[in-house]
Amino acid sequence: MQRNWIGRSEGTEVDFFLDDDGCEGFVTSHGKHERRGIKISVFTTRVDTIYGATSVQLAPEHPLTVEFCAQDAGLQSKVAALLDEQKKAREAGDVGAIEKHGVDTGKFAVNPYSGEKVPIWVANYILMDYGTGAIMSVPAHDERDYEFATKYGIAVRQVIEAAEKSDEAVVLPFCSEDGVLINSGEYSGMSCEAAQKKLQEVAAAGKFGEAKVTFRLKDWGVSRQRYWGTPIPMLYCENKCVDDGLVPVPDDQLPVLLPPQVEITQQGGSPLSRVAEFVNAKCPKCGGLARRETDTMDTFVDSSWYFYRYTNAKNDKQPFDPATAQYWFPIDQYIGGVEHAILHLIYSRYWTKVMRDLGLIKNDEPATRLFTQGMVIKDGAKMSKSKGNVVSPDDMVGRYGADATRMYALFAAPPDRDLDWQEDGVAGVSRFLGRVWRLTTKYSASARGAKETRGEVAGVELKLLRKLHQTVAKITLDFEGRWHFNTCIAAIMELVNELQGADAQLAAGEVRPVVMQELLRTLVLLLAPFAPFLSAELWEELGGEGAVLRQSWPKSDAALAAEDEQEIPVSVNGKLVSVVKVAAGADAKKIEAAAMADEKVQQRIEGKTLVKVIVVPGRAVNLVVK
């Protein structure tokens, strides 16, 4: 997601030249490169289309635009209108919806490869803060350029044709990179990819361009003109005792605190600038008058590094001690919603890299792993304070208890998925916990004091212990490997169902206390992360030592968990026909024999020719017949 957002874009920066008196005698790339005059750098991902460039377009705020305007009042008013449109679109947050407008400056630029003169335009959709603030316009091979050129009658020249020739007429713009250059001088006939590489080399050799990587990360302003932010600890010395008068507040005067009494006047500007006691200060360098910076830092600044402070919260000399931070960082696991995946996480990563470069920390990244949790959905919409559909769990805790509420939330869906909040299910979880309580307390007396060793097990003891150890294995895997707590809880429910199904045998004393103890104590340990309060009670009830949450996680005994038989589905021509039982670990031959011996299978293949038999041991059998 970040890869997309940061928007790494590989392309070429190419210098066009302003065609004016200073540029006479310009010679194309074929000959010598005597370049004078003013450069207009453009960034393009499609340098292979450069022979199709029929204009150069500048952002309204481009320095050259400003210069042209200074010489031409008529142009200036038109450009001002373009800039206004761009600003309005930006404020509305949708530059994409802008209607393309532009104005011809009457000036020309020279293509450094071909020497061709092309008109220079200013357009409202060119942004000064991306790339170089100028583009070469290739209408034949770019949607936007095509739209613009047809609107203003700018030439359209095709320089790429499809790699595979077809009889159909070419529809412009042709934007595919799967093509071959035409009308491109000595580069004609090359593939797009090869041409890009070659043209970059030529530009680099001729010193009028180079391969370049551009990023689209938005430059987020640090400072805000409002009261409720962290003060920026800088002073402006009135005497200009240093070059620009800018003096940092000395360490021993940090932190700069906000004044407690501030009038919010809604006049605009920072409210702090109207608080004289705050603004007026002494220059720490020369002792003269100084003014404090009155902008405050945006909250993104704080959220980019606050967690480093957690490693060293009582340090009153520094934000944190580098050695302490190095001990704790990077964070092992970051958990957050998708809304954190871009802005906050990009800024905090960026901040970490800056602190690393300053030598404050050693880690390159703030966290090693990211887990993106789902949203809570209520009545079809994301649950949020701003939508006002937030449900407090307090009600549910009051009615069913914290254990049932917590366990229900974990049971309803895996955490990486959106959770549809429906309260009906909590009653079921509550009933389940009641069953666990009754089952455990019913047999706790005998289980509590068991001291003998287990020894060999068989019959119902084996059946129950097998299920127990299978459950431990499953939950351990789902818990550690996948964080699928819903299936962990389902597995505990299955275990309890199995125990309850054997209640008659338990009541008849067919299971020894030592086995009962293992069954119930392990059950409680498995339950503890999901229902800690109930588990603590039951742990005590079963005579467990210490706190249940301090116990080590149970280990699955693989030998006990292993089944001695397994069921293998048998299909004929891909359709399930029967299920056969074989000894666990049976080889393909034995499984095939069992499948062929099955009555239903025989009915299906009777009178047909067996073409192929596929046996996947432990998994499936498929018979292909004709």
Added chain:
RNA sequence: GCGAAAGUGGCGAAAUUGGCAGACGCACCAGCCUUAGGAGCUGGCGGGGUAACCCGUAGGGGUUCAAGUCCCCUCUUUCGCACCA
């Protein structure tokens, strides 16, 4: 418009490497029990059909002995967005 994620019973969901679709739970139905409860126990519960069987994972194609799972196209929903040269 672009980008990302998702689509499985009446509902929330399972199916870890392609190998018995619907585990577990909710709701519902039937029965039992009872100093009648927001309780407990037993059984049923995708659709069609008396049945044998047939159909079924948004829709349509494909790969494969075998597809919810892999590939292509379409549709729908949610989230994010910046005409990015």
